[in-house]
Amino acid sequence: MVEQVNFNHSAGVPIDERVLQAMEPYFRKFYGNPSSVHSAGQQSAKAIENARVQVSQLIAADSKDRIIFTSGATEANNLALQGFAYRHRRNGNHIIISQMEHLSIINTVKFLSKQGFEYNQVKVDQYGVIDTQALQKAITDQTIIISIQHGNKEVGTIQPIAKISKIANDAAIPLHVDAVASAGQIPIDVTKMGISMLSLSSNDLYGPKGVGALFTKRGISIQPILLGGGQEYGIRSGSENVAGIVGMGAAAEIAQQQLEKNATHLRGLRDNLIKGVLNKVDEAYLNGHPKNRLPNNANIRFAFIEGESITLHLSLHGFLVATSSACTSKTLAPSHCLLSMGVSEAEAHGALQLTLGRENTLNQVDRFIEVLPPIITKLRAMSPLSKDVPYDLFEDEEHDHEHSHEHD
Amino acid sequence: MYTQKVIEHFTTPRNMGEMEDADAIGKVGNPVCGDLIWIYIKVKDDVITDITFKTFGCAAAIATSSMITELTKGKTLKEAYQITRNDVAENLEGLPPIKMHCSNLAADGLHKAIEEYLEKTGRTIDDIK
Ligand code: FES
Numbered sequence: 039m040v041e042q043v044n045f046n047h048s049a050g051v052p053i054d055e056r057v058l059q060a061m062e063p064y065f066r067k068f069y070g071n072p073s074s075v076h077s078a079g080q081q082s083a084k085a086i087e088n089a090r091v092q093v094s095q096l097i098a099a100d101s102k103d104r105i106i107f108t109s110g111a112t113e114a115n116n117l118a119l120q121g122f123a124y125r126h127r128r129n130g131n132h133i134i135i136s137q138m139e140h141l142s143i144i145n146t147v148k149f150l151s152k153q154g155f156e157y158n159q160v161k162v163d164q165y166g167v168i169d170t171q172a173l174q175k176a177i178t179d180q181t182i183i184i185s186i187q188h189g190n191k192e193v194g195t196i197q198p199i200a201k202i203s204k205i206a207n208d209a210a211i212p213l214h215v216d217a218v219a220s221a222g223q224i225p226i227d228v229t230k231m232g233i234s235m236l237s238l239s240s241n242d243l244y245g246p247k248g249v250g251a252l253f254t255k256r257g258i259s260i261q262p263i264l265l266g267g268g269q270e271y272g273i274r275s276g277s278e279n280v281a282g283i284v285g286m287g288a289a290a291e292i293a294q295q296q297l298e299k300n301a302t303h304l305r306g307l308r309d310n311l312i313k314g315v316l317n318k319v320d321e322a323y324l325n326g327h328p329k330n331r332l333p334n335n336a337n338i339r340f341a342f343i344e345g346e347s348i349t350l351h352l353s354l355h356g357f358l359v360a361t362s363s364a365c366t367s368k369t370l371a372p373s374h375c376l377l378s379m380g381v382s383e384a385e386a387h388g389a390l391q392l393t394l395g396r397e398n399t400l401n402q403v404d405r406f407i408e409v410l411p412p413i414i415t416k417l418r419a420m421s422p423l424s425k426d427v428p429y430d431l432f433e434d435e436e437h438d439h440e441h442s443h444e445h446d
Numbered sequence: 447m448y449t450q451k452v453i454e455h456f457t458t459p460r461n462m463g464e465m466e467d468a469d470a471i472g473k474v475g476n477p478v479c480g481d482l483i484w485i486y487i488k489v490k491d492d493v494i495t496d497i498t499f500k501t502f503g504c505a506a507a508i509a510t511s512s513m514i515t516e517l518t519k520g521k522t523l524k525e526a527y528q529i530t531r532n533d534v535a536e537n538l539e540g541l542p543p544i545k546m547h548c549s550n551l552a553a554d555g556l557h558k559a560i561e562e563y564l565e566k567t568g569r570t571i572d573d574i575k
């Protein structure tokens with residue numbers, strides 16, 4: 039058996055051993071429902087409050103702000119946008135997001151657009167960086183909320199949140215930030231950065247799956263989208279996932295304590311990986327911003343070949359990676375992020391998403407750089423495309439570009 | 447998600463590469479995902495004596511290209527024209543449902559190559575039916 043190397047942390051992260059230990063007592067020993075008055079219940083209630091503090095410290099939230107635990111970042115994003123839009127309907131019906139957002143944002147605003155809301159998707163440049171002038175222009179007197187992600191999981195680009203929040207704050211419009219990919223990787227200070235709401239995912243912090251959180255700044259009111267017993271300040275009903283929340287809290291604390299150390303480690307691996315691959319393979323290009331990118335992300339596209347084929351060959355060598363290729367998406371459409379950045383459909387086919395994690399080593403990166411080039415050569419030998427035979431020769435053949443551009 | 451057979455054809459594809467003296471080439475694009483297959487054929491007395499492929503596509507596209515060349519070699523034009531995507535998928539011991547469109551592409555490529563050849567020799571598909 040070849041050693042399995044996970045370069046696909048954007049899809050799943052192994053839970054930290056210390057997190058698992060912190061959670062363990064809350065499955066059997068401390069089983070109480072936090073809503074119960076008895077001691078077992080109160081034990082759980084205290085554990086949740088502790089996790090709230092741990093999570094708020096990761097993003098430098100104030101004790102008067104709220105951390106609302108959810109079932110994950112998708113729910114946090116839904117809650118932020120739907121909850122805010124419904125609550126503030128009388129102030130306007132316009133929402134601004136960017137082209138790079140996660141589908142839990144894009145599909146939520148699409149849904150809201152059927153309920154009488156309208157939205158704009160602000161365009162991005164070739165690196166996936168949001169056009170702040172376009173953002174400024176998109177604001178109308180009907181705009182009630184702006185939602186922009188911090189870091190992009192797929193291509194790694196980090197958005198200039200300080201600039202964006204200045205624009206939002208000058209217009210007195212709250213800013214929601216999807217920080218799923220950036221939290222624990224780069225510092226976040228919601229107060230300094232002028233952020234009103236922020237979404238987090240536990241698994242991306244090396245915590246358990248199925249838990250997330252929405253930060254709401256003091257004074258920001260949202261409407262619940264799940265109704266019931268009034269847990270989580272009445273915003274998110276349902277008996278709390280105590281062990282999961284404890285796990286997310288522990289993960290947040292570790293992520294905060296080790297932030298610099300981990301980021302330095304990851305940046306080292308990432309830069310070696312990018313340099314090594316680009317040096318060894320021609321017609322390979324980095325996607326996303328060359329400098330302002332997440333410490334753990336390398337997204338590289340290879341001309342003339344398709345990503346699922348690369349992925350499958352790599353997995354036969356033990357490397358677990360992801361691709362932005364249309365062939366692996368549920369809708370068979372290419373990544374909406376790459377298309378927004380001006381990458382063509384054919385080019386998007388050959389994009390590999392490499393997302394590193396704490397446990398990866400330089401040795402593994404070196405091995406990857408050895409294993410990859412022959413795979414690329416082999417697949418290119420199979421492809422009818424080359425420098426002399428570009429894809430656009432066939433553009434006029436019966437291609438139907440009518441698919442929706444969503445990719446999970 | 448793929449059968450052993452698919453993986454095997456994907457990692458060691460048969461009849462892969464360009465054919466310099468091909469009698470006809472079937473070039474098709476996949477309307478679903480945008481991928482491409484080129485099928486090259488050499489024909490003698492209406493028998494496909496040699497066949498190769500080049501593919502820009504997923505593992506299923508590569509494996510189906512490889513399989514269709516295996517199924518076709520030595521067949522008459524008429525027999526080859528009757529090969530369907532189901533024949534390809536069956537011989538690969540199945541394909542995931544979302545990948546059936548890739549086997550379509552291989553079959554389309556073969557059919558196109560045969561049509562091209564017939565056109566060159568002043569015939570249509572009805573002439574060999
Ligand atoms: S050829 Fe694109 S999905 Fe198979």
